[in-house]
Amino acid sequence: MAQTIDYGNMMHDAMRGLIRNVMSMIETDGLPGEHHFFITVNMHHQDVDMADWLRQRYPDEITIVIQHWFDNLNVDENGFAITLNFGNNPEPLYIPFDAITTFVDPSVEFGLRFEIQTEDDDDDSDDDDGTNPDDTPPDATRQKAAEVVSLDKFRK
Template sequence: MVKRFHYGRLMHKALRGLMADVLSEVARHGLPGKHHFFITFDTTHPGVDIPDHLRARYPEEMTIVLQDWFGDLSVAGERFAVTLNFGEVPERLVVPFDSISTFVDPSVEFGLRFDAGEEPGGDETGDSPPPSSASSQSSSSASAREAEVAAEKKGGDIVSLDQFRKH
């Protein structure tokens, strides 16, 4: 029996489903209009599959942009895969949705931020402590911050689950 609802975990699950739905639509029909995405993810997360030279360049966090050129975008289960150009060399990346820390579409002033310590899953019986309120705003990736700043300059909001937490 559930002793309490873990709204943070439920929100994460729903918002990761939203990302999966959006990327699935893009995989089928391409990007509509001026939509494009800045996606920042943890390169150390289990299931992230990137070439070794990219892992060496981005040992903790990486931001990718899906805009003008990308290929073979696919969504399967709890991850997506895409081919991107790095120095005119196509590279295949596999990114689990739960490795993503930010998902921003500056064209419509939309963004999601998943804070550290708020991983979905865990004990749904209510026996586990609530998710940490620590924020993962310090970023080793300048491009992640640039994506956030771009959204903020346009007046967009980054949705943070902190606002829904009981303090």
């Protein structure tokens, strides 16, 4: 049994469930009213699927906009597939929910930010021999709690 409750990861799961529910509603009914989304994606996530030219142009992160034109939205338990227009080039994407670092709907001033930190940043152990007791790579990342993101980041 764990010695602590991992509220941070539990919060992440809940917030990703909220995003999954929203995207499922959009899949079924389309975007209502003025709703639209800015979604920032961590490009280092192994399950992000998109064209090579987009990966080369945006090697670390990409912010996609789901607003006027999108097609083929298909939501599953782990993420969503969607076709978006990049310079008059429709491109299919697959975005895992756990690759999302921000989700913003500026029409209602709602936003979430998922922060990523390395295990080294959160290490409280007194071991100083440089070993990793969990046998995870030293560069493995762990998610912290979701936060409300400032909409100023997306204002022009």
